[in-house]
Amino acid sequence: MLSSRGAKPLVSIFLSLLLVLAFVLPFLQYNFLAGPVTPFDKVQAGSIRFGIIMALALVWLGVQLFWKAPSEATKLGMAASATIIWLALVFFFNFVVEGFGGAMAFFVLMGGLGVTLMWTRFLADEINF
Numbered sequence: 001m002l003s004s005r006g007a008k009p010l011v012s013i014f015l016s017l018l019l020v021l022a023f024v025l026p027f028l029q030y031n032f033l034a035g036p037v038t039p040f041d042k043v044q045a046g047s048i049r050f051g052i053i054m055a056l057a058l059v060w061l062g063v064q065l066f067w068k069a070p071s072e073a074t075k076l077g078m079a080a081s082a083t084i085i086w087l088a089l090v091f092f093f094n095f096v097v098e099g100f101g102g103a104m105a106f107f108v109l110m111g112g113l114g115v116t117l118m119w120t121r122f123l124a125d126e127i128n129f
Helices: 008-024 042-066 071-092 101-122
Strands: none
């Protein structure tokens, strides 16, 4: 028996987790891919890493654009994806970087405000599924 609710928010969450993992997994880092144990040079290592990241981002975008689902399910999936990516940015970005660390911290705080506003909408009582 099929469920009346779509799986689009869960797939969106899964793809955003894969996107975050593509940024932080050690075997997809530039230094590992261009290291002495791999046959790749520096250009190939960067192309492999960012090719995987771009492919995952395009699959996520394709799911959001072309998967037919109720608009509330699409909004929920995008809010959950934004939350996961925002949390990854907060936990994994080095804000001590000289030059643009402070500006990046400001925009991450503003992104947190946006994530809070998105979840406030979903936690309101007026939404009907």
